Amino acid sequence: MARTRQGGFASRLSFGAERAELTETARLAWRYVLQETVGPLKGLAKRAGLALAGAFALAVGLVVLLIGLLRLIQGETGSTFSGSLSFLPYLLTAIGALIVFGIAAAIGLRSKEGSDR
Numbered sequence: 001m002a003r004t005r006q007g008g009f010a011s012r013l014s015f016g017a018e019r020a021e022l023t024e025t026a027r028l029a030w031r032y033v034l035q036e037t038v039g040p041l042k043g044l045a046k047r048a049g050l051a052l053a054g055a056f057a058l059a060v061g062l063v064v065l066l067i068g069l070l071r072l073i074q075g076e077t078g079s080t081f082s083g084s085l086s087f088l089p090y091l092l093t094a095i096g097a098l099i100v101f102g103i104a105a106a107i108g109l110r111s112k113e114g115s116d117r
Contacts, residue, residue: 066097 073089074081081088
């Protein structure tokens with residue numbers, strides 16, 4: 001009787017099929033990882049970028065608004081805030097800034113509480 005070699009054609013075919021299945025499984029797992037991580041991260045980065053742009057625009061707008069308020073108080077009150085009271089327009093503008101900051105913080109906290117529910 002002739003001895004058959006271990007690992008003949010059928011064995012190599014089986015190993016090749018197993019290797020192809022393993023490669024396909026690895027590719028499928030890699031695509032799944034990309035789909036579940038990179039996709040959401042791209043969306044998160046886009047939202048964060050828009051939020052930062054909005055915050056920057058709001059900050060610039062508020063600074064311009066507060067400088068306008070300061071100049072309005074200084075210009076329209078005449079000599080009321082002259083001499084030893086020249087600091088009052090700056091104090092009133094700072095109080096206005098704190099009021100705006102408080103309103104923004106209250107809105108931010110209120111919307112955060114609503115999203116937790």
